[in-house]
Amino acid sequence: MAKRDTQILEIVTSEKKVEVAQLAERLGVSTVTMRKDLDALQARGLVVREHGYAMLANPNDVGGRLAYHFAEKRLIARRAAAIVADGGTIMVESGSCCALLARELADSGKTVTIITNSAFIANYVRDAANVTVVLLGGTYQRDSQVMVGPLVRTCAQEFYVDQLFVGTDGWIDGVGFTNADQMRADAVRSMAEAASEVVVLTESEKFGHHSAMPLRLTGKRVTLVTDDGIGSEWRASVERLGIGICCAS
Amino acid sequence: MAKRDTQILEIVTSEKKVEVAQLAERLGVSTVTMRKDLDALQARGLVVREHGYAMLANPNDVGGRLAYHFAEKRLIARRAAAIVADGGTIMVESGSCCALLARELADSGKTVTIITNSAFIANYVRDAANVTVVLLGGTYQRDSQVMVGPLVRTCAQEFYVDQLFVGTDGWIDGVGFTNADQMRADAVRSMAEAASEVVVLTESEKFGHHSAMPLRLTGKRVTLVTDDGIGSEWRASVERLGIGICCAS
C-alpha cells in the first residue's frame, strides 16, 4: 500500500535505524508484511536492510537523500516525466528528484534518451530497456557518484537538447536557486549551456533555505516544478525572476 | 583462508547456485564459517547471497565474470599493480582483470588516478580514498556498465598517459588480441590513442580461443601480463608480434 510506504519512510528517515518488529507494531501490521514492504523499498533504493533492522542509506549517497520527502519528490518527478516526449532526449543532472524522474521515465515505458552526469542514475535505471543513458565524463565524486570538472563541459558541448532537468537545495530571493557543492553547480552550468530550457525540480520545503552557490541560470528559460505546498510569497519571488511555475499535485 | 576462497568460487562458478550448508559440508567447515567466507566474497562482488544460497552474479555483469578463474586473475592484477607508480595516472579499460587491478591499487594504498570507461570500476573502488577516478563519457551499456561510442574518443583525447590496461577475450596467431563486442573494442582503440603503452591483462586460458573483433593495437608498444600457464607455442606466437610478456606467479 502506497500510503504505508510513505509512513515507513518518515519513520526511517527520522530515526536512521529501526527494528523491523518495532516498525510493524507502530504501523499495526505483522512483521511479515513489514518485511515485504521493506524489501520493496530496498529494491527501489530507498532503505537498506540488515538482519532485523531497516536503515537509512548513507545520506551522502543519492540513495539516502531519496528517502526524505519521498512522496513530494515522486509527485514532482511524475509531473516532470509527463512533459518528456516519447522518443525524446533530455539532459538530467544528479539531484534526488532527478533520479526519481529517471525512474518514472523508466517505468512509463516511454522510449527516452537520458544524458546525465550521474553514474547513480545510470545504474538506477539499468533494468529499463526503454531508457538509453549517455553518461557525461568527468571526475567521479566518490560519495555522490556524480561526474564533475572540466570534462563535463567538454562532453556536454557535444549535445543540444530541449530540456535540462536539475535539482537544487535552496532559493535566494532576487538571486535564484542554489547548490551546496561548487563542483556540481559548475556541472549544472556546463549542462545548461547545452539546453534551451532548464527545468528545476524541488520540494516546496526547500524555499526558506539556501546554500552558498547560486546556480546563476540567467539568460535561460527556467521552469520550476514543485509541490503545491509552496507559499504565495515564494511563488511571487520566483515569478519575479521570470521563472514559470508548475505545481504537481 | 585464501585457498578456500578459490575452491568456493570454483564450485559456485560451475554450479551457479549452491546451498550454503552443502558448500560447508563439501569443504569440511561449519556453516558459520562458510557464511563468513561468503559474506567476504559478496563484499568483493564475486558472489551474490540469498537466504540459504550462494549464487553467481549475472555473468553479463563484470561481477559475474570476476568469479571465473579468480585466482589467476588476481595474480595477474597484482603483478600489473606493481608496475603502477605511486602518484601515477593510468588508463584502465573495462575487463574483469582490469577491475581487479583497480581493486588491488585501491588496497595497496598507493595514490593513483584511474581514467576509465567503466562505471563498474568507478563504483568498485568507491570506498578507497587513495584512488581518484575519472570516468570517460559515452553511451552506457546496460549489462556491462561500460561507456562506449564516439564520446569515449572525445573524452580520451583530453588525456595522455604512460599506460593503458586492457582485458581481452582471445588471441589470433598473426593478428593479435580480440574482443567480442565491437563497441568496446572501439573504445579500447580510442583509449589506446591516448597512451604510449598498452598493457594487456588476461589469463593464459584465453589463448586458444578468440572472437571476431581484433583489437588492432599495431603501432603501439604492447605488453602482455598473464599467468604462467601459457604454453611455449603461444608465447612464441605473442613474441613474434613484438609483444613483451610478463608472467605473474
Next chain:
DNA sequence: GCCCCATTGTTTCGTTCGCAATGCTGCTAC
C-alpha cells in the same frame, strides 16, 4: 624452549527469515 598475540574456525543461543497455507476485505458480474 617458551610465551604471547593474532588469526581462523567452532559452538551455542536467541532471533529473523522465507515459504506456503489460511483468512480477510472489497470489488465486479450476474
Next chain:
DNA sequence: GTAGCAGCATTGCGAACGAAACAATGGGGC
C-alpha cells in the same frame, strides 16, 4: 443480494542468520 474472484495481510514452522564467547592453530620475539 450474493457468488466468485483477486489482492493483501496473517499465522505457523523449519531453516538460516548474527553475535559473542570459546577453542585450535601458527608464527614471531625474547
